[in-house]
Amino acid sequence: MNTAPQSSTPAYSLFAVIFALAIGGFGIGTTEFVAMGLIQEISTDLQIDLAQAGHFISAYALGVVVGAPLIAIFAAKVPRKRLLILLMLFYALANLATAYATTASHVLISRFIAGFPHGAYFGIAALVAAELAGPHKRATAIAQIMLGLTIATVLGVPLATWLGQQFGWRAGFQFSASIAVITLFAIAYAVPNIPLRASASIQTELAGLKNLNMWLSLAVGAIGFGGMFAVYSYASPILTEYTKVGIEMVPIALAVFGSGMVLGGLTAGYLADRHLKATIIGILIHASLIFVITSFMMANLYTALLALFLIGFSVIGLGGALQTHLMDVAGEAQTLAASLNHSAFNFANAIGAFLGGWVIQQHYGWTAPMWVGVVLSLAGLMIFLFALWVEKRQA
Incomplete structure (x- = not known):
């Protein structure tokens, strides 16, 4: 058993805490990505085109x-x-509301509302994990929380996609709702009551809105993470229309993508505990190169699976690394910064899904979303280098 630094915090098992919080991440990740895996089924059932169905993805992200x-x-x-x-x-x-929505408008609204707790959950879960793990293992602890989200791409999303294909797309969202209920009980059992900071208030959180370093760090994720969503959002039609595989291969391909995310997230967490800023720079450079390479790998099933693995591996670690970096630059506005980090990533979700769909609609080809990834990764890198320059000048 571990004990928190503060005597008023009860005894706890750090493993149990991280596991409970990761279950919530698993549920949120399943919900966030399942709409991408079922985009064709949703569009067919609601009698809308793929681009319109992509708006459900953007609505959640904007929520x-x-x-x-x-x-x-x-x-x-x-x-x-x-x-x-x-x-x-x-x-x-909120997920039950999506599951029982009867029109495209109702789905759009329910997806927007379902997005509301996403960022706050991950932000607060990251703060809890970092506080209990200590300063030298905080990035690893955050990466382990985020592992729930990445495992969702390996198990949750393929399973929910399969359920949606077999029993109707609504079953995927019913599955997500059930995971959220399980998480309720896991958190109630495993997570200790952590005293709030004495300075915690609406005023101290609002003060963070004036923090330029915080906003620049958030912008890195808002732009640099978008390339992954430009590809992932349209992985299903890319595979069926360009790679020419059957729809039954989509869950397997998504699982391969998620496997890359699991390994990439853990690797980035390990590196970030040792060289945080260099890890962020390395992720963005690596991602831009991977997007270029994978744009030439989608014509064959086996190289396409490898391409999806590499994209998942290269980008996902940016989330935990930036979450840790924000703890260093946010000052007293820790909750706001931690939560906004996931707003930033879901802005990346929205812009990535939008740009990925736009380049396909403009007939630039099914691999054009990879080139969107190149541009967004390099833009994120430029923003982070500028943020480091600003930080150095303010020091």
């Missing part, structure tokens, strides 16, 4: 962008364990 800062600010005085439980309850209900 995260809106919900994360609002929850972080107005729930600043709510104990973190209680808030995590409430967020999972809301998430379960």
